[in-house]
Amino acid sequence: MKNIFKLSALALFVSVLSGCTGSVYNKEKNCDYDYLLHPAVSISKIIGGCGATDK
Incomplete structure (x- = not known):
């Protein structure tokens, strides 16, 4: 069980460092969220902080 936890923690760490981040702009290009x-x-997308972000 410890090995599974260590492997999953390592996979999460590598995925965070591998560039899984970004930004999305709304239709008017005046607001973005990371x-x-x-x-x-x-969280910004979930609460609708920038409105619709559909392209």
């Missing part, structure tokens, strides 16, 4: 692993998981 995400860590996936745009749908961003």
Whole structure:
């Protein structure tokens, strides 16, 4: 069990460092939000801080 935990922690660490971050702009290009692993998981996206971000 300890090996599985260590392996999953290492995989998470490598995925964070491998550039799984980015920014998404809204339609008007006047607001953006940053995400860590996936745009749908961003807190700003969840609360709708920038409005619609559809392209």
